[in-house]
Amino acid sequence: MSLPTKAAYWLSTGILIFLLSWAAGSYHIIHETQAGFFEAFGYPTYLVYPLAYLKIIAVLVIVSHRYNDLRDMVYAAYFLNMILALVGHIVYGDFYGHAVVGLIAIPISYLLGNSVRGRPQRNFFGRWTGQPGEGESK
Numbered sequence: 001m002s003l004p005t006k007a008a009y010w011l012s013t014g015i016l017i018f019l020l021s022w023a024a025g026s027y028h029i030i031h032e033t034q035a036g037f038f039e040a041f042g043y044p045t046y047l048v049y050p051l052a053y054l055k056i057i058a059v060l061v062i063v064s065h066r067y068n069d070l071r072d073m074v075y076a077a078y079f080l081n082m083i084l085a086l087v088g089h090i091v092y093g094d095f096y097g098h099a100v101v102g103l104i105a106i107p108i109s110y111l112l113g114n115s116v117r118g119r120p121q122r123n124f125f126g127r128w129t130g131q132p133g134e135g136e137s138k
Contacts, residue, residue: 001116004078016062019080019102020055027052047129050054051081062109065117067124075110082106 024065027034029050035045054077061074062066082102 004117005112006110011115012108012112013062015101015105016078016109017059018063019098019105020059024052024059027055037088037092037094040092041070042091043084043088053109064111066120067122068120069126070124071113071120075106079106 031048035048038045038048058074058078061070065071082099086096086099086103088094089099
């Protein structure tokens with residue numbers, strides 16, 4: 001694996017971890033401000049805390065790189081979250097640079113993850129999908 005590929009993966013993944021962690025922390029530390037942004041963007045404020053916990057789980061899934069299907073869902077969900085954030089910030093007339101950076105970093109991290117770290121061999125939802133799951137052999 002070439003050094004530029006590894007550097008691109010770890011830089012983009014570091015950016016994602018930072019964005020996810022910053023958002024989850026700010027949703028708790030400055031909850032009222034963040035809830036106000038959600039309301040201004042047209043999203044319900046009851047989503048603030050669940051979204052914070054989902055972002056913490058996303059950090060754990062990306063860092064652990066253990067379950068293939070769960071990792072795929074985290075990247076897809078965060079990509080959709082970044083699209084909604086970008087639209088909300090643009091419509092509100094707020095700074096949206098972090099959403100653009102996130103939308104660039106997500107596919108880079110996802111596409112380079114398997115080549116840099118190897119594809120996870122386990123599937124979290126294997127029991128329901130017919131794929132080998134945790135503790136099961138192929």
